[in-house]
Amino acid sequence: MAEHAPSAADAAPAVTAVPAASDASDVPSGSATDAAPRGPADPARPRRSAATRAAILAAARDRFAADGYERATIRAIARDADIDPSMVMRYYGNKAGLFAAASEIEVHAPDLSHVPREEAGARLVRHFLERWECDETLTGMMRVGVTNEAGAQRMRGVFAEQIKPVLAAVCPVPEEAPTRAALIASQILGMALCRYVLHIPPAVDLGHDELVAWLAPTVQRYLTAEQP
C-alpha cells in the first residue's frame, strides 16, 4: 500500500514533450543527418504516407472518443485504419504520442465582440450545442480528460487558449474573465456530460430551443452579472 502514485503516473502519457508528434519530418531512421533545418529539396515533399497518417489519426480520434484512452488499443486503431500496428509506432512514437496528435481540439468559440451583450449567453449555448453534436470529438475529449491526466491537461489547454480569451474580450473587468469563463465552462460541460456521456434521460429529451432557453440566462449571468 506504499506505492500508489507511480502506477497512475507512468500510465499517463505526457502531453508535452512527446517524442515524435509533430507533423513535418520525424521518421526515426534518419539518425543524425536531419540537423539541417531546411534541406535543399525537401521542404514540400508530398510524403507518400500522408494518406496513411491521416487515416491513423482519424481512426485514433474515433477510437479514443468511443472507448477512452485505456480501452482504445493500438491494434484496434490500426485495424480501423487498415494498416499494421507497427506503422502507428513508426509515425507517432508510442501510444501517448498518438493520443497527443489525435487530441488536438478546435472548439471554434464564436467571436462575441460584435454580438449584442444580452445575446451572448444564448449564442454561446447554441454554438456549443451544435459543436457538440456535429461530431464526437468533444465527447471523446471529455471521456479521456476524466480518466487520463494527459487528457485533463489537454482540456485545461483548450480552456486557457480557446475559451478564456474569447470571453476575456467581452468581459467588462478583464481580471474576472478566468473565473467567469470557468463558471460558464462548468455549466456547458456539465450539460454535455449529462446529455452526451451519461445519457440521463431528461437531459437527453430536451430539445435545442428548450435547452437554450434554460441555460442561456445562466451563462449570461456568469458572463455579465456583477460579482456576488
Added chain:
Amino acid sequence: MAEHAPSAADAAPAVTAVPAASDASDVPSGSATDAAPRGPADPARPRRSAATRAAILAAARDRFAADGYERATIRAIARDADIDPSMVMRYYGNKAGLFAAASEIEVHAPDLSHVPREEAGARLVRHFLERWECDETLTGMMRVGVTNEAGAQRMRGVFAEQIKPVLAAVCPVPEEAPTRAALIASQILGMALCRYVLHIPPAVDLGHDELVAWLAPTVQRYLTAEQP
C-alpha cells in the same frame, strides 16, 4: 471496421445480473444445497471473513476512484487490501461484481421540504460541495461513469433514485421535476468536473462561499422559476 460495438460491449460489466455480489452467503463451493432460504442455525453467523471483505471493498473504492475502471486492477486492489487476488474473485465473482459492490453510492441529498423555498438552491449547492470534498467516492463515480457503461448506469440510478425524488418533493409541478433535476445535476456535476477532476485553475481557486454565491441562483432558478 465492421466489429466496433462488441469490443466496447464485452468490456462493460453488467451492473445488473451480477453473479455473486450480494453480501449474505455466496461462497461458490455450495453446489446445490443452498436452496433452503434460511438454514436452521446460520442467519447471523459472524463470518470471520467480514473484515477481509470490508478491506477489499474499501481498497476497491479507492482504486476505482483514483484510476477508473480499466486501470484499477484486481491485483492492485488485492495488494492494497493485503490479501491474494484470488480472494477478490471468490467473494465478488469477477471484476464487474466487485465494481457493482464497491460503487454503491449514498448521496444523502438533503431534505428540502422544511427549508424556505428561496434558500433551497444555496442549501443544495453547499451540501454537494461538502459531500464532494468529504471523500473521493463521488469523484470516482464520475471518473468511472464517463468511461464505463456500468458506471454510467450506476450514475443514472443515483440520479433517478436519490436526486429526482428529493427535488420532486419540493417541485410545484411534479411532472417538471425530472427536467429540473437534470438541469440542476448538469450544473453541479459540471462544477465538480471542472473543480475536482479536470482541475481547471479558476474553478479550483474559488472558495466555498464564492462558489455558493455564484451557483445558488442558478440552481434556485432551475428549481423554482417557471418554465421558459
Added chain:
DNA sequence: CTGGTGTGTCAACGATTGTTGGCCTACAGT
C-alpha cells in the same frame, strides 16, 4: 480424534497489451 467447511496462499493458465526488429516492395536519384 476425525471430518467438513470456511479462509487463505501459491502457481499457473490463456488472452491481450504496447512495443520492437527483420524483411520485403516500390519508388526516386544518378
Added chain:
DNA sequence: ACTGTAGGCCAACAATCGTTGACACACCAG
C-alpha cells in the same frame, strides 16, 4: 541499370491482465 531510402507487413517480445485450480491452515461439530 543500380542503389538508397521510405513505406509497409509479419512475427515475435516481455509485461500485465482477469481468472482458475490445487493445496495448506484454522476452526467447529460429532
